[in-house]
Amino acid sequence: MRGKGNKMSNDSKQLEAFDVLGDGISFVRLINTMGSDVEIVNGARVSFGKRREELDEKDKVLIQYLADERHTSPFEHVAFTFHIKCPLFVTRQWHRHRTWSYNEISRRYTSMNLEFYVPKAYRQQAETNRQASTDELLEETKDGKNIHDLVAAHTSGAFEFYEDLIKQGVAREQARMVLPQNMYTEMYATVNLHNLIHFVELRIHTGAQWEIQQYALKLLDLAEEAAPYAIKAIRKARNW
Amino acid sequence: MRGKGNKMSNDSKQLEAFDVLGDGISFVRLINTMGSDVEIVNGARVSFGKRREELDEKDKVLIQYLADERHTSPFEHVAFTFHIKCPLFVTRQWHRHRTWSYNEISRRYTSMNLEFYVPKAYRQQAETNRQASTDELLEETKDGKNIHDLVAAHTSGAFEFYEDLIKQGVAREQARMVLPQNMYTEMYATVNLHNLIHFVELRIHTGAQWEIQQYALKLLDLAEEAAPYAIKAIRKARNW
Amino acid sequence: MRGKGNKMSNDSKQLEAFDVLGDGISFVRLINTMGSDVEIVNGARVSFGKRREELDEKDKVLIQYLADERHTSPFEHVAFTFHIKCPLFVTRQWHRHRTWSYNEISRRYTSMNLEFYVPKAYRQQAETNRQASTDELLEETKDGKNIHDLVAAHTSGAFEFYEDLIKQGVAREQARMVLPQNMYTEMYATVNLHNLIHFVELRIHTGAQWEIQQYALKLLDLAEEAAPYAIKAIRKARNW
Amino acid sequence: MRGKGNKMSNDSKQLEAFDVLGDGISFVRLINTMGSDVEIVNGARVSFGKRREELDEKDKVLIQYLADERHTSPFEHVAFTFHIKCPLFVTRQWHRHRTWSYNEISRRYTSMNLEFYVPKAYRQQAETNRQASTDELLEETKDGKNIHDLVAAHTSGAFEFYEDLIKQGVAREQARMVLPQNMYTEMYATVNLHNLIHFVELRIHTGAQWEIQQYALKLLDLAEEAAPYAIKAIRKARNW
Numbered sequence: 001m002r003g004k005g006n007k008m009s010n011d012s013k014q015l016e017a018f019d020v021l022g023d024g025i026s027f028v029r030l031i032n033t034m035g036s037d038v039e040i041v042n043g044a045r046v047s048f049g050k051r052r053e054e055l056d057e058k059d060k061v062l063i064q065y066l067a068d069e070r071h072t073s074p075f076e077h078v079a080f081t082f083h084i085k086c087p088l089f090v091t092r093q094w095h096r097h098r099t100w101s102y103n104e105i106s107r108r109y110t111s112m113n114l115e116f117y118v119p120k121a122y123r124q125q126a127e128t129n130r131q132a133s134t135d136e137l138l139e140e141t142k143d144g145k146n147i148h149d150l151v152a153a154h155t156s157g158a159f160e161f162y163e164d165l166i167k168q169g170v171a172r173e174q175a176r177m178v179l180p181q182n183m184y185t186e187m188y189a190t191v192n193l194h195n196l197i198h199f200v201e202l203r204i205h206t207g208a209q210w211e212i213q214q215y216a217l218k219l220l221d222l223a224e225e226a227a228p229y230a231i232k233a234i235r236k237a238r239n240w
Numbered sequence: 241m242r243g244k245g246n247k248m249s250n251d252s253k254q255l256e257a258f259d260v261l262g263d264g265i266s267f268v269r270l271i272n273t274m275g276s277d278v279e280i281v282n283g284a285r286v287s288f289g290k291r292r293e294e295l296d297e298k299d300k301v302l303i304q305y306l307a308d309e310r311h312t313s314p315f316e317h318v319a320f321t322f323h324i325k326c327p328l329f330v331t332r333q334w335h336r337h338r339t340w341s342y343n344e345i346s347r348r349y350t351s352m353n354l355e356f357y358v359p360k361a362y363r364q365q366a367e368t369n370r371q372a373s374t375d376e377l378l379e380e381t382k383d384g385k386n387i388h389d390l391v392a393a394h395t396s397g398a399f400e401f402y403e404d405l406i407k408q409g410v411a412r413e414q415a416r417m418v419l420p421q422n423m424y425t426e427m428y429a430t431v432n433l434h435n436l437i438h439f440v441e442l443r444i445h446t447g448a449q450w451e452i453q454q455y456a457l458k459l460l461d462l463a464e465e466a467a468p469y470a471i472k473a474i475r476k477a478r479n480w
Numbered sequence: 481m482r483g484k485g486n487k488m489s490n491d492s493k494q495l496e497a498f499d500v501l502g503d504g505i506s507f508v509r510l511i512n513t514m515g516s517d518v519e520i521v522n523g524a525r526v527s528f529g530k531r532r533e534e535l536d537e538k539d540k541v542l543i544q545y546l547a548d549e550r551h552t553s554p555f556e557h558v559a560f561t562f563h564i565k566c567p568l569f570v571t572r573q574w575h576r577h578r579t580w581s582y583n584e585i586s587r588r589y590t591s592m593n594l595e596f597y598v599p600k601a602y603r604q605q606a607e608t609n610r611q612a613s614t615d616e617l618l619e620e621t622k623d624g625k626n627i628h629d630l631v632a633a634h635t636s637g638a639f640e641f642y643e644d645l646i647k648q649g650v651a652r653e654q655a656r657m658v659l660p661q662n663m664y665t666e667m668y669a670t671v672n673l674h675n676l677i678h679f680v681e682l683r684i685h686t687g688a689q690w691e692i693q694q695y696a697l698k699l700l701d702l703a704e705e706a707a708p709y710a711i712k713a714i715r716k717a718r719n720w
Numbered sequence: 721m722r723g724k725g726n727k728m729s730n731d732s733k734q735l736e737a738f739d740v741l742g743d744g745i746s747f748v749r750l751i752n753t754m755g756s757d758v759e760i761v762n763g764a765r766v767s768f769g770k771r772r773e774e775l776d777e778k779d780k781v782l783i784q785y786l787a788d789e790r791h792t793s794p795f796e797h798v799a800f801t802f803h804i805k806c807p808l809f810v811t812r813q814w815h816r817h818r819t820w821s822y823n824e825i826s827r828r829y830t831s832m833n834l835e836f837y838v839p840k841a842y843r844q845q846a847e848t849n850r851q852a853s854t855d856e857l858l859e860e861t862k863d864g865k866n867i868h869d870l871v872a873a874h875t876s877g878a879f880e881f882y883e884d885l886i887k888q889g890v891a892r893e894q895a896r897m898v899l900p901q902n903m904y905t906e907m908y909a910t911v912n913l914h915n916l917i918h919f920v921e922l923r924i925h926t927g928a929q930w931e932i933q934q935y936a937l938k939l940l941d942l943a944e945e946a947a948p949y950a951i952k953a954i955r956k957a958r959n960w
Binding site: 584644 | 815844846853871878900
């Protein structure tokens with residue numbers, strides 16, 4: 001737990017880290033961007049030498065048309081690199097998206113700074129949808145124990161066991177297998193706007209797990225700084 | 241633990257399951273294949289109507305040339321579907337390969353048949369290479385406890401805690417985060433021969449983790465049944 | 481021109497070549513397939529050891545659900561290799577689809593069997609849509625010349641010029657640049673069912689060029705032989 | 721033909737257009753870049769909050785190591801958008817690279833500014849390698865005609881025929897098929913540094929066609945401005 005608030009560091013605007021899950025550990029940080037609204041228009045038109053530098057009204061109509069018709073291949077000329085810290089079970093869903101470039105911290109290499117995601121309250125199992133959870137939150141077990149404390153104690157125990165295995169000489173690559181899936185991991189992740197929109201579409205869907213929904217929503221907000229008109233057009237076209 | 245031996249079920253040759261990690265739980269099973277040595281040659285030549293049905297000596301020279309020169313795009317016309325059961329930490333490395341098609345069992349959906357990878361002996365941390373392990377195996381802690389038993393007890397404890405959370409009403413998608421990373425998972429995974437070779441190249445490298453090396457070696461053996469000459473040419477070209 | 485009729489060779493059912501553009505030269509031939517309806521179900525469920533071998537009613541409901549919800553990642557376990565002969569301007573549209581595996585005949589390597597697409601009648605420019613053509617066909621110029629004959633004469637002239645350049649010693653790789661874009665080319669092309677459906681969706685759209693529409697429709701028919709229920713479900717979901 | 725010299729326009733450095741084939745028509749222009757040497761290092765280390773902003777000596781050693789070992793996945797966080805004008809036969813080779821994002825000018829949509837590649841001298845067919853050409857250049861046919869003039873006349877004839885078909889009412893999408901393959905086309909093309917290096921590796925190979933070699937070499941030079949140390953390391957590792 002590293003304090004409250006939504007913004008974590010702030011050397012510069014680009015490096016601002018946003019706390020996604022509200023625990024002061026998770027974050028998303030926009031590292032770099034390439035292109036912008038105007039490059040989408042230039043890509044769509046491949047204009048002869050007459051590369052535009054600013055959007056006019058006709059360009060905005062074109063961007064809305066591309067968003068409405070799902071002709072978003074010109075959106076591939078806009079790209080982003082993010083630095084992300086999220087629980088391992090979120091990464092597992094994320095990495096199924098094969099159009100991103102990932103570099104993840106290796107737990108074979110280092111055991112520094114191991115941290116875990118331990119929410120204050122827990123979602124209940126949905127009865128009608130085997131895969132989903134409800135909005136009703138549990139904080140205590142039926143006999144009055146605090147679930148957060150139970151998960152925190154379990155996590156600490158696993159971490160101590162891991163450290164003991166390391167001390168015994170077991171290789172990190174093998175010892176890490178005793179660590180639970182709420183372990184935090186970090187990655188550099190690069191994606192273009194076309195594929196980012198596809199990711200967001202699947203991951204803000206009501207069927208998606210709450211945690212990854214929070215990351216998807218935050219990425220969309222950050223992308224909006226780089227390509228405001230394109231994201232506005234997508235929000236309108238998709239009803240987001 | 242489900243018995244001994246290398247082969248697990250055997251309704252038909254295609255459905256044979258091979259125990260990869262030697263614990264009677266892990267497996268790889270070849271579900272389907274497409275193409276064969278001769279289709280590599282047909283693809284490389286795109287012969288006019290004269291599609292070959294059998295390899296001759298000239299074809300074999302061509303396949304060896306393609307393997308030697310790394311011109312393996314015609315190998316993309318040979319494909320495989322595997323059914324794989326492996327520990328979650330292996331899947332995490334596997335899914336970084338973005339050229340496969342994956343369908344993995346969802347632990348948001350079901351908690352049936354949860355099983356865990358608990359080796360009998362443990363590899364030691366390499367001193368010179370921070371990322372690797374040595375061949376020397378540990379079975380006991382310095383004070384004489386059996387490491388397998390410690391890991392098994394830890395795993396059982398985590399599983400019981402998980403089941404208790406489920407009973408308290410916590411959603412499966414959130415409860416599963418207390419389970420350790422030696423949890424087994426299953427997937428259907430489809431790949432073409434060009435990309436399979438690339439996967440094997442990276443994953444049988446001495447720097448790769450022992451567990452995924454075993455899977456890569458077994459996949460190569462299974463692929464050899466479908467495209468024997470191509471795999472032979474690759475083994476020769478790569479010194480495998 | 482190589483005769484009439486829809487089927488060209490017929491050593492075996494798999495190798496049947498279908499004339500796509502009606503000129504006796506173009507063709508699509510299904511070379512190999514992998515998987516079928518049942519493997520889609522097995523992939524979607526990754527069932528524990530209980531791999532199905534035949535579809536039941538519940539499986540059909542599942543396939544329709546996957547088609548309706550565009551959850552077609554399990555369709556990636558069904559794959560096809562086609563042998564295709566099409567005009568170069570069709571290949572140029574085709575190769576924009578980056579999810580296929582292609583091996584195309586090289587005109588740097590051989591000038592054997594050069595053939596050209598010369599339709600009998602020509603589509604008129606649409607006035608409202610700059611990119612499209614109308615269904616009204618032109619056969620003659622305003623001064624009564626047969627357009628087919630003009631195109632055929634132009635094509636022959638270009639071919640003779642090409643052959644002359646070759647005789648003068650100009651390299652094939654450079655001489656070929658004088659050949660027109662109605663030149664036929666051939667390719668081996670492999671794709672999975674998920675990506676094939678995406679290709680068909682874009683290429684049978686009314687905005688697509690008539691020639692590539694014909695190829696897309698024929699591929700869909702051929703795929704139906706391998707995965708009849710999945711294609712039926714897609715046709716229903718997409719109104720094709 | 722649009723004048724002489726190597727640089728074509730120069731509003732700003734980024735928009736400079738480089739004449740690749742020396743005919744005053746072809747060009748490559750670097751539109752946008754993302755990332756740089758330092759982001760490769762940050763991606764490779766996914767450092768905990770300690771994102772570097774400048775390279776030190778240790779970072780340079782790391783980049784050289786990544787280049788030498790072909791561990792170039794961190795190079796995927798550096799990306800480029802190029803605006804390219806090249807002959808259609810070059811695009812056909814280029815589009816076989818499926819890791820780029822392309823937007824190409826549509827000749828179904830416009831017939832403005834049609835231009836053609838007509839070299840002054842022609843490479844001779846290699847006798848030992850069916851696919852290649854020699855360095856010896858031909859300027860005249862055996863009976864003393866200038867080959868450039870013959871190709872130019874052929875190209876003009878094809879263009880006039882095309883214009884006539886358009887006047888007769890034939891749709892652009894169909895009329896364009898009479899145009900030769902030395903027709904220029906333009907595209908916006910985005911790629912990351914990992915995939916750019918792979919492209920360059922295949923396309924500066926002695927077996928590649930001279931024209932695409934020139935584009936590959938120019939792209940490498942332009943990339944060097946954005947990530948000088950990485951390109952230097954690659955040149956050293958690959959002997960380029």
